[in-house]
Amino acid sequence: xxxxxxxxxxxxxxxxxxxxxxxxxxxxxxxxxxxxxxxxxxxxxxxxxxxxxxxxxxxxxxxxxxxxxxxxxxxxxxxxxxxxxxxxxxxxxxxxxxxxxxxxxxxxxxxxxxxxxxxxxxxxxxxxxxxxxxxxxxxxxxxxxxxxxxxxxxxxxxxxxxxxxxxxxxxxxxxxxxxxxxxxxxxxxxxxxxxxxxxxxxxxxxxxxxxxxxxxxxxxxxxxxxxxxxxxxxxxxxxxxxxxxxxxxxx
Amino acid sequence: xxxxxxxxxxxxxxxxxxxxxxxxxxxxxxxxxxxxxxxxxxxxxxxxxxxxxxxxxxxxxxxxxxxxxxxxxxxxxxxxxxxxxxxxxxxxxxxxxxxxxxxxxxxxxxxxxxxxxxxxxxxxxxxxxxxxxxxxxxxxxxxxxxxxxxxxxxxxxxxxxxxxxxxxxxxxxxxxxxxxxxxxxxxxxxxxxxxxxxxxxxxxxxxxxxxxxxxxxxxxxxxxxxxxxxxxxxxxxxxxxxxxxxxxxxxxxxxxxxxxxxxxxxxxxxxxxxxxxxxxxxxxxxxxxxxxxxxxxxxxxxxxxxxxxxxxxxxxxxxxxxxxxxxxxxxxxxxxxxxxxxxxxxxxxxxxxxxxxxxxxxxxxxxxxxxxxxxxxxxxxxxxxxxxxxxxxxxxxxxxxxxxxxxxxxxxxxxx
Numbered sequence: 001x002x003x004x005x006x007x008x009x010x011x012x013x014x015x016x017x018x019x020x021x022x023x024x025x026x027x028x029x030x031x032x033x034x035x036x037x038x039x040x041x042x043x044x045x046x047x048x049x050x051x052x053x054x055x056x057x058x059x060x061x062x063x064x065x066x067x068x069x070x071x072x073x074x075x076x077x078x079x080x081x082x083x084x085x086x087x088x089x090x091x092x093x094x095x096x097x098x099x100x101x102x103x104x105x106x107x108x109x110x111x112x113x114x115x116x117x118x119x120x121x122x123x124x125x126x127x128x129x130x131x132x133x134x135x136x137x138x139x140x141x142x143x144x145x146x147x148x149x150x151x152x153x154x155x156x157x158x159x160x161x162x163x164x165x166x167x168x169x170x171x172x173x174x175x176x177x178x179x180x181x182x183x184x185x186x187x188x189x190x191x192x193x194x195x196x197x198x199x200x201x202x203x204x205x206x207x208x209x210x211x212x213x214x215x216x217x218x219x220x221x222x223x224x225x226x227x228x229x230x231x232x233x234x235x236x237x238x239x240x241x242x243x244x245x246x247x248x249x250x251x
Numbered sequence: 252x253x254x255x256x257x258x259x260x261x262x263x264x265x266x267x268x269x270x271x272x273x274x275x276x277x278x279x280x281x282x283x284x285x286x287x288x289x290x291x292x293x294x295x296x297x298x299x300x301x302x303x304x305x306x307x308x309x310x311x312x313x314x315x316x317x318x319x320x321x322x323x324x325x326x327x328x329x330x331x332x333x334x335x336x337x338x339x340x341x342x343x344x345x346x347x348x349x350x351x352x353x354x355x356x357x358x359x360x361x362x363x364x365x366x367x368x369x370x371x372x373x374x375x376x377x378x379x380x381x382x383x384x385x386x387x388x389x390x391x392x393x394x395x396x397x398x399x400x401x402x403x404x405x406x407x408x409x410x411x412x413x414x415x416x417x418x419x420x421x422x423x424x425x426x427x428x429x430x431x432x433x434x435x436x437x438x439x440x441x442x443x444x445x446x447x448x449x450x451x452x453x454x455x456x457x458x459x460x461x462x463x464x465x466x467x468x469x470x471x472x473x474x475x476x477x478x479x480x481x482x483x484x485x486x487x488x489x490x491x492x493x494x495x496x497x498x499x500x501x502x503x504x505x506x507x508x509x510x511x512x513x514x515x516x517x518x519x520x521x522x523x524x525x526x527x528x529x530x531x532x533x534x535x536x537x538x539x540x541x542x543x544x545x546x547x548x549x550x551x552x553x554x555x556x557x558x559x560x561x562x563x564x565x566x567x568x569x570x571x572x573x574x575x576x577x578x579x580x581x582x583x584x585x586x587x588x589x590x591x592x593x594x595x596x597x598x599x600x601x602x603x604x605x606x607x608x609x610x611x612x613x614x615x616x617x618x619x620x621x622x623x624x625x626x627x628x629x630x631x632x633x634x635x636x637x638x639x640x641x642x643x644x645x646x647x648x649x650x651x652x653x654x655x656x657x658x659x660x661x662x663x664x665x666x667x
Binding site for chain 1: 616617622626627628639640642
């Protein structure tokens, strides 16, 4: 098992947001996390990532068999966890290019390596763009593509995507989806995939382009339902998340 | 000349010899010793300086090999030990004594845009000149219609303990000329305590441009009181860049640009890193006195340890159709440090436009988290953010100089 979350309860600013989460993701699998606003989807992401304000009050998170519950974010990332944020902060004076060099373990004083330049072009970024301060004045689409570009520099074993398609036009969704596919080994036959991922999506639109193995519905801090992504999405489209609530109660 | 306007510099200075500065800690001048003018020998080549001094100079942007420079000037304590005036046909570089001898008209430019009775520090400099004949400092002038893209480098260096260094500099950009200066101020490695007063008067004739980039690297117990006035005539542009990232005892300066010419423009950009128990009180003032004049004051300050930073900016619009913007951003990194941002806008006419933006706070946690989520350790993330915050885009420099200035900023930020 690549990622194994057991009985996880998390508090943010003294409020319990996640109550009892159990979630396992195998090597090579892509899972989808669905749920209404405020259900705790981003909290789960940021807890897996180890942000300081997300206090684990119960349970454990294991990654590659190692208990990472008390590791710092940087330590977890070094073990192979990556994330694309929905609305990342802008950082004045820190350029996209410099960040890419750091992520790909390159000396900041040297020229960006050709592979990264090629990837930037693939994501429709010009050389000038790489000199810009990260996320400062970026359009919605530029933010998403820059997040994916940074992940391509990192190539994590397990990647979390927070709404990678929100605010992106159709043409670019396909471009992003194809790169997300690369990050999730989708170009390889199913049995040979090593990289795994967890996608947060509101509308599931991205799933038209990125196949997922399993979906989970998070409601009110609890995973109320897990199963086939297509079927679960279909249910939600028909009955809304209320249907999931009722379904969970039946269980 | 109108009799009333005849200046008596000596009398004015004498009256002000005990006058405290309007702002900043009061320094007892008497605690520092006056040096005899030109007590040190001249050197033939900057390369003759010892290794350590060369290193100290390089830190403040002074290249002892004089590569990509259009002139050099070095004052150590109260002695002008080196002047190189032969590198450009467009630029004159001289020490003040030589310049006054050569140009009788230069007298009119002295104590004109900085007043001798402004405070006891200007008074001290003026009295040094009048009573003791101490003519220190440099004269730099760009000839009419010339555009030299390489900078003149000028350096004030203090080599000995408890020295009181004064300098009086005059910079003139003649009509339609362009002049770039890099000025570095530093102390020798074995100097603990000293005082520096530098009076600089700059004159921009119509259509001219001056960029003045200053890097300070003082010892921890040095008292620094620069006094700068800039007069801008029609269509002239003045750009001032100031970088201080090393500890100092106290520094107080409030350079003032008088935009007296139509469509003149003054920009002040400063980077201040407060360390240890430094008290840094640095502001910039632009008086918009003519139609179409524009002023910009931009500062970035980071206070660490027990440092105190007063970041001041003052824009005053006195006529219609002028525009000014003031921007002051500060980061306070320790509980014992302090930033006091004082943005002032003064409008005394209709139809002008002035704005300010000030924000002081801590490093954003979101930014730290973002960088750690890319595998960067928290401490490194903080330092990247601080460096990035201070690393502002310096505008208005020719390409050759922009890169050099960026290197100077990078070098200053290396220790942050």
